[in-house]
Amino acid sequence: MTPLSKIRAFIVRDFKSWWTYKLWVTLDVTGTVVFIATYYLVSTIVSSQKVAEAGYTLGGYFSFAMIGIAFQQYVFFAVQGISESIREEQWHGTMESILASATSFRLFLLGESAFRFIIASYFLLGSLATGLALGAQVYLNLGTVLSMVLLTALLVSSHVCVGIMSAGVIMKIKQGDPVVWAFSWMTQLVSGVFYPLGLLPWYLKWIGYAFPLTPALDGIRRCLQGGETLLSPAVLMDVVSLVLFTAVALPLALWVFKAGYNSSRTDGSLSQY
Amino acid sequence: MLREEPPKLRSELRQTWGVFWAQLKIFLSYKTWVVTETLSTVASIAMYYFMGFQVRPGQLVDAGYGSSWLAFALVGVASTHYLWMCISRLSHTMQHEIQDGTFETVISSPIRLRSYLVGQSIRGFLVSGYFMVGALVVGTFLLGAPLVLNPGTTLSSIALLLLLVSSHLGIGVIAAGVILVYKKGDPLTFLFAIFTEFFGGVLFPLQLLADYPVLWAIAKVMPYTYALEGLRKVLLTGQTLLHQEVLSTAALLGAYTILLIPLGLLIFRAGYNRVRTEGSTASY
Numbered sequence: 001m002t003p004l005s006k007i008r009a010f011i012v013r014d015f016k017s018w019w020t021y022k023l024w025v026t027l028d029v030t031g032t033v034v035f036i037a038t039y040y041l042v043s044t045i046v047s048s049q050k051v052a053e054a055g056y057t058l059g060g061y062f063s064f065a066m067i068g069i070a071f072q073q074y075v076f077f078a079v080q081g082i083s084e085s086i087r088e089e090q091w092h093g094t095m096e097s098i099l100a101s102a103t104s105f106r107l108f109l110l111g112e113s114a115f116r117f118i119i120a121s122y123f124l125l126g127s128l129a130t131g132l133a134l135g136a137q138v139y140l141n142l143g144t145v146l147s148m149v150l151l152t153a154l155l156v157s158s159h160v161c162v163g164i165m166s167a168g169v170i171m172k173i174k175q176g177d178p179v180v181w182a183f184s185w186m187t188q189l190v191s192g193v194f195y196p197l198g199l200l201p202w203y204l205k206w207i208g209y210a211f212p213l214t215p216a217l218d219g220i221r222r223c224l225q226g227g228e229t230l231l232s233p234a235v236l237m238d239v240v241s242l243v244l245f246t247a248v249a250l251p252l253a254l255w256v257f258k259a260g261y262n263s264s265r266t267d268g269s270l271s272q273y
Numbered sequence: 274m275l276r277e278e279p280p281k282l283r284s285e286l287r288q289t290w291g292v293f294w295a296q297l298k299i300f301l302s303y304k305t306w307v308v309t310e311t312l313s314t315v316a317s318i319a320m321y322y323f324m325g326f327q328v329r330p331g332q333l334v335d336a337g338y339g340s341s342w343l344a345f346a347l348v349g350v351a352s353t354h355y356l357w358m359c360i361s362r363l364s365h366t367m368q369h370e371i372q373d374g375t376f377e378t379v380i381s382s383p384i385r386l387r388s389y390l391v392g393q394s395i396r397g398f399l400v401s402g403y404f405m406v407g408a409l410v411v412g413t414f415l416l417g418a419p420l421v422l423n424p425g426t427t428l429s430s431i432a433l434l435l436l437l438v439s440s441h442l443g444i445g446v447i448a449a450g451v452i453l454v455y456k457k458g459d460p461l462t463f464l465f466a467i468f469t470e471f472f473g474g475v476l477f478p479l480q481l482l483a484d485y486p487v488l489w490a491i492a493k494v495m496p497y498t499y500a501l502e503g504l505r506k507v508l509l510t511g512q513t514l515l516h517q518e519v520l521s522t523a524a525l526l527g528a529y530t531i532l533l534i535p536l537g538l539l540i541f542r543a544g545y546n547r548v549r550t551e552g553s554t555a556s557y
Binding site (some may be wrong): 021027029031034035037038041042044045046047048050051061091178181184185186188189194195199200 | 305309312313316317319320324326327328329331332333342373400464467468470471475477478481482504
């Protein structure tokens with residue numbers, strides 16, 4: 001079997017398992033719609049002044065929140081998904097069987113995360129579509145859409161590193177993964193998901209710059225709410241930040257993963273929960 | 274000789290304590306989880322604090338909730354999180370037992386299902402209580418949310434919280450029954466969590482839904498809507514159970530309790546009997 005066909009097999013397996021639980025799929029979709037609708041109503045009591053001051057001029061607070069929620073949920077589902085799939089394999093005692101097969105661990109990780117990113121993308125598009133249906137306004141032209149696609153691709157690549165790191169940690173400590181925690185709650189607090197960074201004190205703002213979601217959200221909002229493209233210096237700076245993060249995080253993530261994996265193999269806890 | 278002995282109260286209490294103690298030990302063994310969940314609570318309240326800087330207080334004042342959106346959101350977020358953790362405990366445990374293949378062991382042991390369910394629930398109440406008190410302490414004393422805290426409002430809040438949980442206990446039992454049959458992912462509690470946040474008006478004044486008759490009607494059917502309204506009256510405006518409005522909210526929650534618990538037990542029993550008949554208690 002070629003590596004590509006193995007990844008396809010992982011995707012088909014995960015899709016079949018996901019599709020079995022149709023009620024769960026329906027609830028996932030309902031949850032996304034209701035979450036966006038909640039912030040639609042919140043936006044009616046929120047002033048758009050701070051958002052406009054930050055350079056996101058079109059669409060006001062609702063467009064701002066819609067983009068923040070959609071992309072934060074996107075990377076959270078994807079990152080959490082990788083560590084969750086590792087936990088599930090450990091839980092069911094199937095991890096050792098997979099590792100004993102002719103599938104390398106790198107391929108296994110890629111296969112486990114592929115479907116999570118596909119499904120997260122589906123929910124991302126769903127969130128944006130719901131927001132637009134409820135009246136969110138964004139600049140949609142070739143320049144802004146292409147810039148957004150590139151920023152999203154960089155966001156994904158930076159979070160694949162985070163997912164790999166998280167998988168290494170969860171393999172060792174089993175529950176309460178601090179990496180997933182940092183990329184869910186901490187990003188909501190310091191990455192400007194629900195409010196512009198200008199509202200934060202300087203020390204939280206600096207913590208925010210350590211997370212790739214911060215420049216990604218800024219860049220995407222500049223494109224969709226400010227009409228800027230990759231040619232704008234501010235968006236270009238966001239792109240450079242994301243590339244730098246990925247370049248630093250990838251070797252670190254592989255090292256953390258290897259350490260967690262080797263440690264679990266040494267103490268014989270690969271299948272233990 | 275083969276006749277089953279009727280259970281003694283003392284042995285039931287011991288069984289309940291055993292289940293609770295075992296679950297608490299498991300909870301405390303996941304130290305990283307406890308630390309990250311505690312920090313999440315602090316982070317989430319801090320997030321609402323910063324979000325509050327953008328809110329125009331006009332509509333909150335018009336709706337009678339005062340001018341602090343942080344205080345408004347704090348009561349909503351803390352109570353909905355508390356409720357969700359309490360209610361999802363049973364279904365979550367049930368899913369784990371089925372997934373691990375230990376559910377058959379539990380029901381075939383001498384432990385009574387009632388002791389098992391009560392022991393699990395007490396653990397749920399204590400753990401979620403810890404997070405709720407943490408959220409209120411951080412919001413009130415660190416971030417300055419102006420809650421009215423005195424003996425009268427504290428006692429009234431505790432009474433309303435107990436009624437809030439009891440009025441939703443039936444939903445938790447229904448969810449546990451649904452898990453027994455469908456195995457996957459406590460759908461009812463998930464649905465409940467997202468719907469309560471939206472229809473209960475956790476982050477915005479409920480009056481905003483009045484323009485949408487269908488949504489308004491759904492909001493008015495949910496017991497959480499009344500409980501949150503009562504809690505806000507107590508903690509934001511200083512009313513107590515001695516006030517007519519708060520007292521009628523308490524009575525309404527009592528009525529929901531009387532209606533939903535037997536319904537929940539009925540549905541759980543049906544699910545329990547179905548999986549035993551099908552022989553699918555251990556299948557996943």
